[in-house]
Amino acid sequence: MVKRTVVCGWALALVGAGCHPGSSDPRVNTALGVQSDTLASNIITRPIGDFISMMVGEGIEVRDVKERKTDAGFLEIQISGYNHSVARKLFDYKVEWLDADGMVVDTAMSRWIQMSAMPKSEFAFGAIAPHPRAVSWRINTRVNRNVQ
Amino acid sequence: MLNKVLPIAGLIAAVSLSGCGGPTQNIDVTNDPGKAVLELDYRDFDQAAAAMVQSLIQSGSLKKAGGGRYVVATGRIVNDTMQRIDTDQLMAKVEKDLLNSGMVVMTSAVGGKGASDEMIYQVRDIKKGDRQDEFDPNSMPATRQIIAPELSLSGKILQRNVRYDRSTQQVEYYFQLHLTDISSGLRFWQDEKIIGKRGSRSSVPW
Numbered sequence: 473m474v475k476r477t478v479v480c481g482w483a484l485a486l487v488g489a490g491c492h493p494g495s496s497d498p499r500v501n502t503a504l505g506v507q508s509d510t511l512a513s514n515i516i517t518r519p520i521g522d523f524i525s526m527m528v529g530e531g532i533e534v535r536d537v538k539e540r541k542t543d544a545g546f547l548e549i550q551i552s553g554y555n556h557s558v559a560r561k562l563f564d565y566k567v568e569w570l571d572a573d574g575m576v577v578d579t580a581m582s583r584w585i586q587m588s589a590m591p592k593s594e595f596a597f598g599a600i601a602p603h604p605r606a607v608s609w610r611i612n613t614r615v616n617r618n619v620q
Numbered sequence: 621m622l623n624k625v626l627p628i629a630g631l632i633a634a635v636s637l638s639g640c641g642g643p644t645q646n647i648d649v650t651n652d653p654g655k656a657v658l659e660l661d662y663r664d665f666d667q668a669a670a671a672m673v674q675s676l677i678q679s680g681s682l683k684k685a686g687g688g689r690y691v692v693a694t695g696r697i698v699n700d701t702m703q704r705i706d707t708d709q710l711m712a713k714v715e716k717d718l719l720n721s722g723m724v725v726m727t728s729a730v731g732g733k734g735a736s737d738e739m740i741y742q743v744r745d746i747k748k749g750d751r752q753d754e755f756d757p758n759s760m761p762a763t764r765q766i767i768a769p770e771l772s773l774s775g776k777i778l779q780r781n782v783r784y785d786r787s788t789q790q791v792e793y794y795f796q797l798h799l800t801d802i803s804s805g806l807r808f809w810q811d812e813k814i815i816g817k818r819g820s821r822s823s824v825p826w
Contacts, residue, residue: 543683
């Protein structure tokens with residue numbers, strides 16, 4: 473009987489680990505500890521969910537890329553995504569701009585920029601081309617170990 | 621006995637001294653994975669310059685009504701930190717990107733530290749000096765040719781040291797820039813980039 477209860481608890485925690493309710497509007501994200509406790513977030517089952525999240529190596533997912541041209545003819549981009557992890561994700565990104573021939577446009581803006589994505593939250597960052605002749609781009613990322 | 625001990629002691633001393641300092645290595649400045657330092661280093665200036673240029677271009681303040689390019693002068697950039705900083709470390713990157721953007725022309729004739737290229741005035745001084753006969757007068761710059769700046773880019777770098785706990789200090793650096801229309805005195809754009817660091821209280825950030 474005890475065994476069955478433990479197994480059921482684990483199963484429920486596993487199912488609940490991915491859920492993160494707390495707001496009726498997806499634009500409003502309520503963090504753990506701010507929202508009411510759920511099966512996935514209460515003090516007993518949360519460590520299990522955290523452990524699973526860590527074991528499966530949850531990270532960020534890029535969900536949307538937007539582009540537009542400013543009035544002055546500069547290409548502007550916005551990258552939006554979601555951090556699936558139960559931990560804050562710190563990373564650096566670097567945008568490189570390319571001209572119509574695929575040549576990299578040299579700019580001080582092509583530097584590693586810090587980004588922080590809160591646990592189980594949406595995030596977004598943007599960039600603007602250094603010159604109207606920059607018509608394309610590419611982004612690289614790396615783990616940031618220098619930020620607390 | 622002494623003959624045996626001395627060479628061994630010498631060998632030990634040589635081996636231990638050779639391990640004191642590692643070999644000098646160049647930094648991979650494009651992808652530097654090095655640890656953060658409490659003082660401002662080139663990575664901080666890179667980050668601040670990138671943020672400032674992005675903000676300035678994004679603001680649309682450099683788009684001149686009726687077309688054409690603004691003439692921009694770099695005004696005074698105050699170093700209000702405890703470190704010896706040449707503010708050109710920041711402004712050289714910003715100026716380069718603004719120039720390359722094709723939206724502005726920078727002037728070397730005037731600036732917060734005076735003319736950034738003294739040759740503009742040295743050549744003009746020749747016209748009034750003893751050596752004027754050495755030069756072809758047609759190759760000398762005519763009077764009233766220097767274009768006055770329309771916009772000025774000036775700012776400040778500030779430092780605040782805060783005690784975080786018994787063993788840690790927090791050092792905050794504020795990079796502030798603003799763009800002013802010289803004829804009207806109106807401010808078109810301004811931004812601030814904060815870089816914060818925490819480290820041992822025994823480290824002195826200057």
